[in-house]
Amino acid sequence: MGWGILGTADIARKNWLAILNSGNWVAAVASRDLRRARRFIEYCQSHAPMPESPRALGSYEELLRCPEVQAVYIPLPTGTRKEWVLRAAAAGKHIVCEKPCAVNTQDLREMLAACRRHRVQFMDGVMFMHSRRLSQLRKVLIDRSAIGSIRRITSAFTFCAPAPFFKHNIRARPELEPHGCLGDLGWYCIRFSLWAMGWQMPQFVTGRILAQSPTANRSHRVLSEFSGELLFKHGVSAGFFCSFLAHNQEWAQVSGTKGFLRLEDFVVPFAADQLRFDVYNNDFVKSGCEFKMVPHVRSASVAEHSQGHSTAQETNLFREFTRQVRFGRLNKAWPEYALKTQTVMEACLNSAHQGSAVLKCGG
Numbered sequence: 001m002g003w004g005i006l007g008t009a010d011i012a013r014k015n016w017l018a019i020l021n022s023g024n025w026v027a028a029v030a031s032r033d034l035r036r037a038r039r040f041i042e043y044c045q046s047h048a049p050m051p052e053s054p055r056a057l058g059s060y061e062e063l064l065r066c067p068e069v070q071a072v073y074i075p076l077p078t079g080t081r082k083e084w085v086l087r088a089a090a091a092g093k094h095i096v097c098e099k100p101c102a103v104n105t106q107d108l109r110e111m112l113a114a115c116r117r118h119r120v121q122f123m124d125g126v127m128f129m130h131s132r133r134l135s136q137l138r139k140v141l142i143d144r145s146a147i148g149s150i151r152r153i154t155s156a157f158t159f160c161a162p163a164p165f166f167k168h169n170i171r172a173r174p175e176l177e178p179h180g181c182l183g184d185l186g187w188y189c190i191r192f193s194l195w196a197m198g199w200q201m202p203q204f205v206t207g208r209i210l211a212q213s214p215t216a217n218r219s220h221r222v223l224s225e226f227s228g229e230l231l232f233k234h235g236v237s238a239g240f241f242c243s244f245l246a247h248n249q250e251w252a253q254v255s256g257t258k259g260f261l262r263l264e265d266f267v268v269p270f271a272a273d274q275l276r277f278d279v280y281n282n283d284f285v286k287s288g289c290e291f292k293m294v295p296h297v298r299s300a301s302v303a304e305h306s307q308g309h310s311t312a313q314e315t316n317l318f319r320e321f322t323r324q325v326r327f328g329r330l331n332k333a334w335p336e337y338a339l340k341t342q343t344v345m346e347a348c349l350n351s352a353h354q355g356s357a358v359l360k361c362g363g
Helices: 010-021 034-047 060-064 078-090 105-117 132-142 180-196 313-327 333-353
Strands: 002-006 025-030 055-057 071-074 094-097 122-124 150-158 204-214 221-231 237-243 249-256 260-263 274-280 283-287 290-294 297-303
Touching (some): 002 010, 010 313, 025 034, 060 078, 071 078, 078 094, 078 105, 094 313, 105 333, 122 333, 132 260, 132 274, 132 297, 150 180, 180 237, 180 249
Parallel strands (some): 002 025, 025 055, 094 122, 150 237
Antiparallel strands (some): 150 249, 221 237
16 A cells, blocks of 8 residues: 655654555655655665655645545644544545544544544554554453552653753644643553553542743743543553653553553663563561562563564554555544543643642543
8 A cells, every 4th residue: 555654754764664664665755845745755765675665745735636645644743633633534544543643632532533534544643552562561461360450550752852852842842742742752651551450440630740841932831740530340450650851661550459560661662672571479578577479470472573673563553553454444543542542641631720629531
């Protein structure tokens, strides 16, 4: 399937390679600056050449008119995504959209309605959803003898941004990326919690802004550190932490009545050709005056490259998306996952703006 890329964001280089490794090809790349589109193509062709060099275009409109483009990947800033998702849908192009998908939930509902109306497939760009490791994790969660019933989910996704990030990076421009670290990083934590809970929505949420950092525009501050709590039925809870100010971490843990499972790299897998996770069933033993915690750890691994390979999760994303389009029937689950994530994220942010008030979330 021929793909078009709207914009030349850094993440688009990774997905260029994923499209190639999935057996598809990039037919065109568009930028508002034609020279930038040409430079992007030249750079990517030098590292991961397409059989035929894609067309460089100086407008997004021109790309949407290309008959050889059947699907588009949209890594444009969140503040501009709605317009181009609507236009792509009207042009009959299937859509993989970066996250967070929209400025607010209402905008995303309009975007998804347009995709349904024009019979085009929509998916957000959460790569870990397409890792083979996830199916193995699901088996552990279903097997009640492993960790028992879920009681608590915790996760963190952070990186310590250098000073120039807050002056020059688009993610530090609230007019383009209004959710700051919550949209850039917290989206993944919320998605993992919803996945672990079988897509059950939380009943209540709270959010707290822990830090806001100055940007190039001194009148604006970017949300740079955030924590959230989700409360599900039967007292099950999930907590997450995301930050542009803390060092690299991307772990997730699911705690149950009999044990817990833990991933140290749930978003971007550690560089390897095996992806792993650990299941803990520790024992607390009392003997006379001695009290011991005895570890029992079982490690599991899945044969899958971390990135840049035909088995990697980002490649699986484009392979599965193309297979679904070729099947000829819209997959309703993928848009629903995006909408649920957007809804919970927005509720957490609304809570934070209301002094961390406990807000209903529809679960």
